[in-house]
Amino acid sequence: MWIKIASFILRFRLYIASVLLVLTVLMGYFATKTEMAYELVNVIPEDDPTNITYQQFKQTFGEDGSMVVVGVATDKLFQLEFFQDWYRFSKDIEGLQNVANIISLPKLYNLERNDSLWKFQVKPLVENEPQTQAEVDAIEAAIQNLPFYHNYLFNPETNATMIAITFDSTATQTKRRESLVAELQALGDELSKKHNVELSYSGVPYIRTINSQKISKELLLFTFLSIVITGIFILIFFRSLQIVASSLIMVAICLTYTIGSMYLMGFKIGILTALIPPLIVVISIQNSVYLLNVYHFEYRTHKNKMLALTRTISKIGVASLLTNLTTAIGFGVFSFTGSSLLDEFGRLAAVNIMVVYVLSVLLIPILFSFLPGPSNKQLRHLDRKTLSGVLSFVNRIVFNHRKWVYSAAIVLVAVSSIGLSKVHTFGYILDGISPKEKLYKDLKFFEQNFGGLFPFEVYIDTKEEGMVRDLGVLQRLELLSRKMEEYPELSRPMSVSELMKFINQAYYRGNPKRYILPNPLEMGKILNMMPNQYNKKNSDLLKSLIDTTYRYTRISCQIADVGTTRNEEIRQSLRAQIDSVFPPEEFNVEITGKSVVHVKGNSYLIKNLSVSLGWAFMIIGIIMALLFSSYKMIGIALLPNLLPLFMTLGIMGFSGISLKESTILIFGVAFGIVVDLTIHYLAKYRFELKKYDYNISQAVRASIDHSGFSMIYTTVILFFGFIIFAFSSFGGTVYLGLLTSLSLAFGLFSNLFLLPSLLLGMEKRMNMRESMKSSVIELEEEDI
Template structure:
């Protein structure tokens, strides 16, 4: 397994959060099979009034060229590398000429070339924003490197060049596009995996040493947990999984979740050894007494993670499988390894068990006992108030996802996204694929069968009717004038929506060509209609066809069969609520332009797939939470074998979940995959408190002649300290995630820590109070069962 950990790879692809059977996934795969992946464009923007100053522009030209020379950069398009179409009447074609090549030698030449550029509407709002002096550089990356580690190196090399430019002119460049966003995610994930692992180890070492005051109690539990981490990473490699934002948390989570096993076992070992001084007997009691309870606590925790295996989302399945197996393996290693290791170590010295008499923890336990014994009314009232407030807060929760939903609003990548939305209406790709339908028509052809001669002058001609099933295309090709007019009308419709940037299609190439044919006059940058189509327009189309400029017309906008075309547009990050509404509003307008009987029009792209994935994730996770609650309840029911005890035990663990949900509602923390994750994970961990308490309570109940009050006191004193130890480790273990750059991971850390805090209080205050409130009924019930069993 150790060797396999060296083979674990980072996932360089966008995580697939949509099931392969979903319509959004199918449409997107169909689009990619025709036109390829659209997510290979990195954007660099500069806002400057001195852009057209000679020195500034010359350095921008140099930056353009330096970026283009980077390996795996396939093309760079910016004002300085923009091209113009020039009519070549002799060859009846258009020649593509770089406007600024050779580069201008002085300000006068630059001003002259600037006028040429500004007369080309094709670039307006695509390469520059005329109202705010913002200029773009579009960097195309080789698609083959997008799924490899090379993508990080390429973006790093680009940023090295742009950073020098920023420093020279003391300005800020703005970056975006899917390669850059993914670069930010990958580099951040990689850094945070190391950071969280280091922090988890440091926190665990500090807490264990402070609690047990012995390096032996620190080193060996860490070695055991370390083996669990190795198993988890080795499994990822063996199963072909890659490290993602979610699976990258597993090593740190295992350290945090696995240590409580050692805490409970060491505490039990020290308690029993202090009582009778027999090391082997004390170690044996770990398996006999604690082994039973820790089996159920680890099972419920593993289920809290494992339920994600049953979702239809691949990344959740991977997360669920690895965590379930790793938690189970870590438990077995702890249960077997810890007693074996300590059997070879010397007997605990007095200083090793002094932590059991720690005044601070004893003071806390004594206070909890006092409140439980004398303030049950206040505890019940407080719990009721929390439940009511939580129910109100539940109705305030909002569920909406965004393309950059886990990215902090303070991060540069998020601020730059807002910059592009303000200046170009967004950068999230939306693709509209238009295909001519193939209509099958039955054609009746009459043919002459034979001539039957009657005489020298006359003959009878007989006729047969041949039925031919021909596959007829509805009309003519996708580039017919009628279809082009429809495409133009749809682009005009898109332009009326502030959520969309200026769209791009074959129409824009034709407008550009028409302007070039009429010697560059901007007023001819339009698509002629059938009514005003002239011979010159036909010649312009022929010129364009003869030019074979694939970057303008072919390949990227029309499929090889000539029956499918696309309109590409960028959009704002409007969220999962607004996206369906926008599509629902747009669809009737599309249908009014393209008759559904003659055309297939599908809307797809990264934006639609991503936001659809959010909805699938939420549904899957909510189902997983419900499944986790049911499975854990069943397991606790099998353990306690009493419906009443099960209900009384579940209540203190449902209140923390309700409380956390209320916090989300009151503080406008939206329901996201990362926050839904909290509920099943936190519930699986929180019930551990109840299981340990109730396991001790049931054992001591018989010993104390079913005296519930006395039994509760003993259970609180013996398990309370271990519960406090476990809580401290879990709290500080999860709170480290609050330092994440990703909002989802940050919320996971903060909200899980809050949930565990409330769970500790409800299990140390509310659960004992509930048991003692029903003490007469419980005593009578247990006494009858005990007597019946005898």
């Protein structure tokens, strides 16, 4: 069949090239429409109870973690000149397009009791820009006498304050967010320079904006580096600018299809999908190297270019299909995790790997059919003494010292087992961000002065409309809030009980000692002074704390980025306290918020590592079963591919690298790619078995000599293709690059030494003739 396919490709190469050109232009157009991802991707499945609770919470109270915060700590805070500029700074921010709301010291409000109208009136603390120090002193005194605001916007102990800014939906989920953040920082820079103070910026939208900008830059950097590095190695291996140029044309076309397919599949460029273009560069070069090596071997045999290209396609067609398929499986199994984030990554990578395979089989033969046959100089790499010496060394070890290979494998497994026992699951929301970066330092500023920034919510269903007004419920809210204050990792809780204490203070004409919950008699009078408050414009805070039916309420606070382990400990401890304050038979109370979803997502991904890898092993095992209808051969084929993963886990344990979203990718990706080496070796091994009348020793030696070149070439290219991720500013991506590169290196040695050793070790225990007769997939060369 592949002879006919090869003949068709070469006979109609002009037509095929024309179609590919049109498709490439079309995909290029779609590539220009691909956008960066600005919305936060949900990691956990939609039907997970944690996600269901979180979505219900958002339907009731709106999006949490939607604020950008700007903070400063300075003794100048209540000095006239600085306070005036802080006032103007707040006004300027409020005037920015797409800013929905801000809260700051100059924008605070107080409640005043109006006996003549028998109601509370909301009045701004700062009606106009103060003109004298006495006015500023009065403002400071007023804030000091309002405990409601302490440690929310103002920390009296450190003289720190912050401005909380809410962007509208247009800015939060589009590219406009980047320019809005830039405008905000430009205003802040003016204030910083004038008063020689450092402003800190943070908040979930801000962190996502900075990360999106870094992802965009790294996408370009890594794609460029992958092209340069692979181009250099192709030049070193083949010593031909012609081959380098042809390979880079192939890379450019593959990249166009990859980025264009993102748009067609409805995906955007995020922290994981941004890794795919540079990976596609490396994988497309890997395919090119295999094809070119076979082409050069064939051409050197008979010097007939078209015959060599035809035989190249026919020889490598099925084997290359299987290697790309296993690589695609390594990525594609992430779709089985149930995570939309990994599902996008897995599907996009798997589809484009198979597209690269098709393009490789079509483009490389077509391109070289129009070029002169390789010169003697270009064929010298086939006789390179260095590689020949390496392969001779491999043969000596495999044939004369197999016990060394087995012993080394056993020792590596034993040592890796110790490291494996040290592997743990742990992650931060700002995972991988260096403590030296301003983004990290700014987050710590807010954690130290205000307790944290990541939403941590207690969502309460009283099961009856109007119950939130009940004093007993308010007292329960107050009690639970005080218990939550015992956790230093949490910011000061905000609930309707705090609001009622604020109102009670206003009822007693601003007496700070009356910042307590009202008694039943006071409660009745206060409620009479608040008719229809829920529908008034000045009740935004009330709306954010209770729903329109007064059935649902919340205790809202923020948690520091303490890591998944401590976050889970806090939740478990708080859960017991919640149940003691709000009996489960009377109330439904859930802990939720973005930070809780993040922790759940991390644990969910780790739990599903075994599931995704299990699918990969099973599917690839089926492929091996189709190649060799022998359980022993399936075991021999899979064992050299499990060892590198085991060793990588051991290194992670010894190095203290935890399992998290980024490092979990290593195993599926590395397994899928390392299996490629096995398939290429076994493809040649099957052919050599028939050639040497099923003499395993001769077949093993010939397979090492022939396939070893391509295995080493492609592994070197893949190694350096992945190692470029070590230059990322994201720690998780750095580990992905380093550990995947190590896995590939381990995989090369495992397939060069352990796989042939196992084949030789089974020489007297297996009937290869019968095993191959019953195989379903044929990989051997076809007669021409």
